[in-house]
Amino acid sequence: MNDTQWPVYEVFHQQARGEAHIHVGSVHAPDAQMALVMAKEQYCRRQACVNLWVAPASAILATDYQDGDMFEHATDKSYRESWGYKTPKTIKKSKASDKESAK
Amino acid sequence: MVIAIDPELNQLSKEECERRLETFEGRIARGDKVEPTDWMPQEYRNQLIRLIHVHANSEICGALPEGKWIPHAPSFKRKMALLAKVQDEVGHAQLLYRAAETLGASREQMIEDLISGKSKFSNVFHYPADIWTDVAIIAWLIDGAAIVNQMMMSDGSYGPYSRALKRICYEEAFHLKHGYEMVVTIAQGTKMQREMLQDSLDRWWPPIMMFHGPADKVSKHTSMLVQWGVKLKTNDEQRQQFLRQFVPKMLDLGLKIPDPNLRLDKETGDWLYTEPDWDEFKRVINGGGPVSGDRVATRKLAHEEGRWVREALSAAAANQPIPMPTMTV
Amino acid sequence: MIATMETLNDLDAPTKSAVIDLLYRLADDAIIIGHRGSEWTGFAPILEEDIAFSSMAQDDMGHALTFYQMLHELGEPDPDTNVFGRKLEQWKCASLVSLCSKRDWAKSLVRKYFYDVAESLRLESLAQGSLVPLAQLARKLSSEKKYHLMHGHMWMPRLGQGTDESHQLMQDAVDTLYPHALGMFESTGADDLLDQAGIFLREDELRKRWVAAVDKVLGESSLKINAKASPVYGGRSGKHPDDLATLLDGMQLVYKLDPSAKW
Numbered sequence: 001m002n003d004t005q006w007p008v009y010e011v012f013h014q015q016a017r018g019e020a021h022i023h024v025g026s027v028h029a030p031d032a033q034m035a036l037v038m039a040k041e042q043y044c045r046r047q048a049c050v051n052l053w054v055a056p057a058s059a060i061l062a063t064d065y066q067d068g069d070m071f072e073h074a075t076d077k078s079y080r081e082s083w084g085y086k087t088p089k090t091i092k093k094s095k096a097s098d099k100e101s102a103k
Numbered sequence: 104m105v106i107a108i109d110p111e112l113n114q115l116s117k118e119e120c121e122r123r124l125e126t127f128e129g130r131i132a133r134g135d136k137v138e139p140t141d142w143m144p145q146e147y148r149n150q151l152i153r154l155i156h157v158h159a160n161s162e163i164c165g166a167l168p169e170g171k172w173i174p175h176a177p178s179f180k181r182k183m184a185l186l187a188k189v190q191d192e193v194g195h196a197q198l199l200y201r202a203a204e205t206l207g208a209s210r211e212q213m214i215e216d217l218i219s220g221k222s223k224f225s226n227v228f229h230y231p232a233d234i235w236t237d238v239a240i241i242a243w244l245i246d247g248a249a250i251v252n253q254m255m256m257s258d259g260s261y262g263p264y265s266r267a268l269k270r271i272c273y274e275e276a277f278h279l280k281h282g283y284e285m286v287v288t289i290a291q292g293t294k295m296q297r298e299m300l301q302d303s304l305d306r307w308w309p310p311i312m313m314f315h316g317p318a319d320k321v322s323k324h325t326s327m328l329v330q331w332g333v334k335l336k337t338n339d340e341q342r343q344q345f346l347r348q349f350v351p352k353m354l355d356l357g358l359k360i361p362d363p364n365l366r367l368d369k370e371t372g373d374w375l376y377t378e379p380d381w382d383e384f385k386r387v388i389n390g391g392g393p394v395s396g397d398r399v400a401t402r403k404l405a406h407e408e409g410r411w412v413r414e415a416l417s418a419a420a421a422n423q424p425i426p427m428p429t430m431t432v
Numbered sequence: 433m434i435a436t437m438e439t440l441n442d443l444d445a446p447t448k449s450a451v452i453d454l455l456y457r458l459a460d461d462a463i464i465i466g467h468r469g470s471e472w473t474g475f476a477p478i479l480e481e482d483i484a485f486s487s488m489a490q491d492d493m494g495h496a497l498t499f500y501q502m503l504h505e506l507g508e509p510d511p512d513t514n515v516f517g518r519k520l521e522q523w524k525c526a527s528l529v530s531l532c533s534k535r536d537w538a539k540s541l542v543r544k545y546f547y548d549v550a551e552s553l554r555l556e557s558l559a560q561g562s563l564v565p566l567a568q569l570a571r572k573l574s575s576e577k578k579y580h581l582m583h584g585h586m587w588m589p590r591l592g593q594g595t596d597e598s599h600q601l602m603q604d605a606v607d608t609l610y611p612h613a614l615g616m617f618e619s620t621g622a623d624d625l626l627d628q629a630g631i632f633l634r635e636d637e638l639r640k641r642w643v644a645a646v647d648k649v650l651g652e653s654s655l656k657i658n659a660k661a662s663p664v665y666g667g668r669s670g671k672h673p674d675d676l677a678t679l680l681d682g683m684q685l686v687y688k689l690d691p692s693a694k695w
């Protein structure tokens with residue numbers, strides 16, 4: 001052995017301007033520049049790509065799948081969704097009698 | 104599912120083992136993927152590492168028989184396509200070693216195990232590619248057989264392996280077309296070309312029939328991987344799918360399949376065939392194939408001769424910062 | 433004021449043969465370096481680099497193909513016949529690309545870098561030249577060269593300075609290859625015509641630019657060049673090292689089984 005098990009860099013590509021960068025895989029590399037140069041051919045030799053990122057895998061902090069239920073909604077949160085609101089298609093005109101009683 | 108797991112191996116009490124196993128198997132039964140940070144039985148982890156490791160080894164060793172012919176490809180198109188195809192196989196090895204690493208294996212160790220002969224690779228790559236038409240047969244039929252296997256596995260239960268296989272299958276589609284176009288072109292060629300092609304098929308057919316692994320009645324690894332949703336079809340089922348897909352095309356091309364017992368069972372639609380020599384299979388994957396030693400020696404040589412390069416890169420990385428390389432003269 | 437030539441048909445006979453000479457040099461260099469690059473597929477020191485090197489070999493072969501296609505438009509044989517059927521003495525590649533560097537990563541890298549700087553400068557010159565189809569082609573091809581240069585610029589300082597061993601191997605590679613690299617700029621009878629027609633710079637001018645660019649990067653990589661090295665010429669006029677004969681024997685092996693066959 002006595003060889004090199006280099007750090008892992010995660011690779012993200014952007015397929016077109018305006019789109020989000022998407023995770024596509026990872027490479028082993030001795031440093032970030034080399035990771036970028038290597039990632040270009042392993043992950044972008046076929047698919048469209050306008051921009052490429054690499055980031056050390058060690059820099060990523062992730063949630064635990066075990067705690068995935070924290071993303072679930074235990075109570076009704078429809079009030080913060082557009083579909084949680086119902087309004088009538090036509091608005092009723094207010095009645096004259098209402099005006100009078102207001103006086 | 105009723106797979107007993109070993110509490111000692113999993114370093115848990117019997118009760119805790121059963122509790123976690125239920126969650127794990129429930130996830131697989133629902134069709135959810137298992138991700139690296141999930142708890143999984145050590146048995147699942149070990150078998151997956153073994154499986155992906157052998158798969159990755161097979162990709163990198165699979166680059167050798169075809170890679171040998173890149174310098175001899177007879178036209179621009181074939182030269183560039185074969186180079187791109189072999190490049191993809193190296194890329195597959197990279198993706199698969201990464202997938203195995205998510206289970207706790209290290210790439211260094213896996214490569215070390217390959218070059219010391221400790222770990223295995225696919226039976227077909229223990230045979231030599233002697234003539235140009237071998238690369239046509241390999242790209243069409245071996246990649247074809249591999250696609251049957253990989254498409255099936257890409258729906259398997261382990262997330263990182265399944266993701267890697269999705270991309271691999273996408274690239275394999277090109278390999279298959281490239282192989283089929285070569286076979287079709289050669290099959291329509293001169294007498295010499297057709298004889299070469301038939302010769303290639305005659306030599307490669309027996310190993311190809313063994314590619315999907317021992318018959319179900321003798322395979323010892325299959326059942327646990329099937330139950331835990333890694334392998335969704337048995338070896339024999341995969342072999343049958345391969346035959347159904349490829350035998351009619353081969354016959355159309357005028358190729359003679361070197362198995363006197365090969366015939367279609369009209370009722371079941373299955374192809375009946377001579378049972379492969381599973382003793383040969385065992386001998387071959389354990390390093391007793393015609394070029395087993397050469398394959399391992401070549402990988403070992405490449406790895407050892409590249410060591411100074413990797414050491415220099417490590418040393419250079421320690422002396423950061425290194426400026427970003429420019430793209431202009 | 434130099435007139436631009438919109439199509440290959442606008443070339444007069446002497447300029448046309450000068451362009452053919454130039455295209456053969458570009459094409460032959462590119463296919464042979466691509467072939468040399470592909471010898472590493474499956475053998476490179478790192479998996480990821482194996483993929484990168486194979487991609488660049490494909491790029492180089494692709495460049496060669498487009499040059500051979502243009503040669504075919506100018507009446508030369510089709511690309512496959514040209515590459516797989518041509519005799520050794522008819523090749524015009526520089527000895528830099530002909531030399532065998534199997535299993536020698538330092539030589540392969542240094543050679544590739546030397547070539548990439550030269551090809552980039554050539555493409556730059558063609559892109560500004562007066563022969564429109566060639567200028568357009570050069571602009572298109574130069575986009576791929578960016579990655580090749582980035583790759584070379586990444587490797588040179590890392591191995592030049594990495595360890596004592598890597599430094600020594602790289603220095604040996606530079607010492608061996610530098611005279612052959614200078615040989616890329618061997619002038620041919622086409623130089624004056626191409627220059628006068630505004631199609632391509634003179635070789636001695638390209639060489640000056642190449643030396644300046646390489647000198648800088650080698651310096652930053654702690655590698656030295658022998659300024660007194662004399663160029664190894666001959667490739668442009670069909671005199672080649674034995675390594676090229678061996679390469680062609682292998683490359684033309686299957687094709688020659690039956691040149692009329694399709695594979």
Ligand SMILES: [Fe+2]
Pocket residue numbers: 162191192195271275
């Ligand atoms: Fe593959």
Ligand SMILES: [Fe+2]
Pocket residue numbers: 192246275278
């Ligand atoms: Fe493949």
